[in-house]
Amino acid sequence: MDLPQKSSARSVGKPRRTGSNPLRWALLTPALLVIGLTVIYPLLSSFVTSFRNWQLINSPSPGGFVGLDNYTRAFTDEGFLNSLKVSALYVLVSVSLSLILGLGIALLLSKPTRLNTFARALLIFPFAVAPVLKGFSWRFMLNPEYGVYAKMVGTVIPPLKGYLWLGHDFSALLTLAMSEVWGWAPLFALMFIGALGSIPSEITEAARVDGATGWHIFWRITLPLLAPVVYIVALLKIISALKMFDQVVIMTGGGPGNATQTLYYYIYQLAFRNLDMGYASAVSYLLVVVMGLFAFLYVRTLLRGRS
């Protein structure tokens, strides 16, 4: 009686060994080919290019190998250092604002009332708006002559009447961040609402019985229990923020001056405006290293959570 039971347990609990099954490889081949051609090959090719001198204005084919020259050039290039600084600041502002606002919205809408359910459904809309459309809308709304945001802010805070939101270094960066936060904060709110729902109500009720205030409950119970979700969401947003491009093109063009020239936008300029393919590839790989670090942390956290 034991033997069939063991066999049955194996067949249910463990996957069948199919390593030598040619059908498996035949089914996988098209997908592997596509990934190989569209992901692996460009990655390898641009990696090789990053060690070569290749200015498209001089030659249609890559020039000789220059060792680490393109990489060392980056650290003396004011444009690169500026875009690195801009990207770091942008990530900091947009991630913190998205998290704070997302959490705030989630706390407001966490109780399952009818109105809250309706409001939650509306939350997904800003995230569904295309980045280019967001850029155009925000640029229009912030126009000091006829922009609705500019008028609203000017009415509520008179000293800010006629303020050039896209005309000053920090406010331009803040505005870019806000155009992103507008889409991401509601999405985070939805994620946080889900996480808040999984916190057992007995814990907060017990704390209340013990005399804890709402503020204490939030800091000592809710936030610590939400921490794993906040961490995952923050990593996701950091990776996304590092790729900021569309709104920069549409809203500021990297300006005022180069105050909103993010790393992604700078790479685009190097490759497709200045046609300096070797250097653009090297700078891209520097960004890959940064993004790879966050992606690693993200995947590791996800896998840990699963295990």
Next chain:
Amino acid sequence: MNKVGKAFWKRLGLALGLILVLALGLVSVNAQGSIPYELKPGKPYNGTKIKFLICCLAAGQFAQLSKLTGEGSEFQQLTGITVEWENTPYESLQQKILVEATTGNTYDAVAWVDAWGEAIKPYLLPLNDRIKADKIDLKDYPSAYIQAGSDAQGNIVGLPLRGHPLILFYRKDIFDELKLSVPKTWQEVIRAAQTIQEKKPGMMGIAMYYKVNAGQNLFLWVSHLWGNGGDILDKNYHPIFNDERGVQATQAYIDLLRKYKVTSPAATTYAETESSTEMFQGRAAMWVGWWWYWARFSDPKTVVPQVLGKVGFAPAPGWGNNPPQTYALVWPIGIFKNSKKADAAWEFIKYVTNTDVQKKVASNRSDPAVADNTIVTFSGMEDPKVNEANGGIPKVGAEVLRTARTLPLVRTWAEIQSVLEVGINQMANGADVRETLNRMAKDVDAIQKRAGYYK
């Protein structure tokens, strides 16, 4: 009939037959010789299909030309050639052209913006022999347009397809009311703008644009610079825009915004589109921009009623007593070296750049959505019909184009342009002019050295 008689009639018949054949041939050749627009007679490329890499079919001139050369068009009937216009978004056109030029063989003809030219020209076919063979009069084109379509060796690789002089658009009603004369220099622009702002509160003197956006804030800066006798690069390709003339011209360009305040403070965040909107919506009394805007100023769907019909035009301002030197923007059209249908592509180029075809397009006002006063030859700009259809702006454009210039013809222009437009925006936002120009010159110097222009 005897043998001699038969032979006579036979010979006569043969002779008459020969004469008939010759006559028919002559008539046919004559008929083919009368084929318009200098196109080759006899449809030698009948059945050939060519692909044309272009963008912006929303531009009236391109929209009309695509109809004139598309399926079932006049051009197709005359030549038997089918032209496929590949309407690429403007933002990705430069990349697409480069990819095609360096590695592809999909397209035969291509049109590009002058500023991108130097990176593309090595991959284009020299047209000199064809121009000579077809007796195309290059003197009929503005020299700035021809220079922009020429490579470093002096070969012409592109003929002008679409081009624009800079024009001063102004509100006639306001100028009449305040008895102001139309400014001819930037110094006069400031005075007129100050008077307008003083007498007409809420009205901006002039709508300017200083934003970083594809080099648009350079358009009026170079007009100041060249007008004052300065230049961007010297003949050895060294930057010289930071010399005394450059500093003076740049200071004047920035002073419009910061010292005289005759333009909106938001001009630092305005590109061509936003600043022209100020004029469309009646908030500015003057605007300097490309002449094709004339069609938009005459379109009731684009401008508010109080502006419609009240916009006048004049040549873009110069500098003091110097002859005005403004930037002329041009879209040359050429043939890829990789093209296997270069001869058919040349027929197409001859057609779309032909004065008569361009006149037909520029004088067509039947549909306001595609009306476009743009025309590239002087004879076309002086044509009475074209001027009648466009309120006389073509003649004014011709006047501007006689002294207009093109951008420096260097491979590094795109990179230099980035440095310049960022610097200009920084100065518009308050950075010191001389200091910023010196830093910009240092950056441009590094670019030129890296590209091997000098050591």
